[in-house]
Amino acid sequence: MNRVLVVDDEPQIVRALAINLRARRYEVHTATTGAEALATAARNPPDLVILDLGLPDLDGVDVIRGLRGWSSAPILVLSGRSDSIDKVEALDAGADDYLTKPFGVDELLARLRALTRRAGSPESQPAVQLGRATVDLAARRVTYTDEDGVVDVRLTPTEWHLLEVLLRHPGKLLSQKQLLREVWGPGYENAQGNLRLYMAQLRRKLEPDPARPRYLLNEPGMGYRFDPGTDVRRH
Amino acid sequence: MNRVLVVDDEPQIVRALAINLRARRYEVHTATTGAEALATAARNPPDLVILDLGLPDLDGVDVIRGLRGWSSAPILVLSGRSDSIDKVEALDAGADDYLTKPFGVDELLARLRALTRRAGSPESQPAVQLGRATVDLAARRVTYTDEDGVVDVRLTPTEWHLLEVLLRHPGKLLSQKQLLREVWGPGYENAQGNLRLYMAQLRRKLEPDPARPRYLLNEPGMGYRFDPGTDVRRH
DNA sequence: CGCGATCCTGACACGGTCCTCACGAACACG
DNA sequence: CGTGTTCGTGAGGACCGTGTCAGGATCGCG
Secondary structure (H helix, E strand, O other): OOEEEEEOOOHHHHHHHHHHHHHOOOEEEEEOOHHHHHHHHHHOOOOEEEEEOOOOOOOHHHHHHHHHOOOOOOEEEEEOOOOHHHHHHHHHHOOOEEEEOOOOHHHHHHHHHHHHHHHOHHHOOOEEEEOOEEEEOOOOEEEEEEOOEEEEEOOOHHHHHHHHHHHHOOOOEEEHHHHHHHHHOOOOOOOHHHHHHHHHHHHHHHOOOOOOOOOEEEEOOOEEEEOOOOOOOOO | OOEEEEEOOOHHHHHHHHHHHHHOOOEEEEEOOHHHHHHHHHHOOOOEEEEEOOOOOOOHHHHHHHHHOOOOOOEEEEEOOOOHHHHHHHHHHOOOEEEEOOOOHHHHHHHHHHHHHHHHOOOOOOEEEEOOEEEEOOOOEEEEEEOOEEEEEOOOHHHHHHHHHHHHOOOOEEEHHHHHHHHHOOOOOOOHHHHHHHHHHHHHHHOOOOOOOOOEEEEOOOEEEEOOOOOOOOO
């Protein structure tokens, strides 16, 4: 929940933002053109996008549409133009916020917090229990309480990303395509063998009995779902 | 998903916003003080809040906290002050957007659309009841409330597809051809045996008495219909 | 350059799902 | 009462999706 894509045609602005964000524990990827932005986003699907509208190759609105085609990550638009029409177009194309230059870094960071807060809202609780395993989304940490003490469980980046997507939609069934798009980006939608493999690894590391999963469930032909053990049904 | 609470101490601004919003089919409630805002919100829980920070009685941030205590509706803050510190405080207190006066109405409306778009997407839970069975289309999950607790019911992909088509047209009669074309695609329009089989499976899994269906009904020679159980005992 | 961790691909066994076929029941009609 | 049609139900085999393992490619790092 902290991978940010920064897109701006002025390298010094990108650098400045990246430094600020990395200091706040964000994982930052950058791009200076629209095409590069879409390619980078596909390779490392972001949880958050900071997008300058004045790009040399593509119209900013087209970049928004390109991202919205497969990602639902919040998009914060930066722009030098303060015309009302530009803002309306960008927001209606799928952007979530619009900030005109020059801006204060404090304000930018506050708006990013507001966006991530809402994007991750359904899961306001930072720690999720899977039997004996405890997943702390905020701290990025998994512990397993064995018979004699707590043990740290190490997850690879891809395992984290997959687990995060599942845990963010408790009880909801996610199709293979959805999962592949979220974690590996579009273009990997047919790499189902991949998904099976990482699901198996997650089960091996988290489930009490990996052979018969209780939390990371599969519905044949449909997809996967995270079933919180004793959950409060809501509607 | 369209009830808006407008809070501003200047009545003419409230009036102007209310007119604009009502013209766009929003249901508008208003308040001119912080206390009144909290009271009105409690009486008519809003889906969206437009809040001016310069209120006479309460600090705006306190109003935000008061709302956030029980509501997760998006809050858009209006303010005459453009200081960075004010924005950061409001956003970190739980506001979702911050707009400084003077502002364009177009921009305000576009920001409202962006907020409702994101807040409204995870909701809209269309849970359909079929007697003791509950079908959650969004989560793709079916539960059956037995004498002793809730049991998960597993449906195969084709069963889901067929059920989905039926539930999307409540009470409407659908011919065999329509159903076959929708679920199996064109070319299978004569495989009526197929349809009978899967209808039987759905009834076995969902109906209280599969031999005498109450929800998944057949009209001989015509087709099938989903009767949303208004508990009309027919005989 | 070597080493470890991570990521991806291919292959196989198993279980579930899908479809076809066949038969009995209910009903309308002459 | 016989006949035809339509619907419900059961059983069987072909096929697809899933879990799992092994092995190679790639990347980061000392």
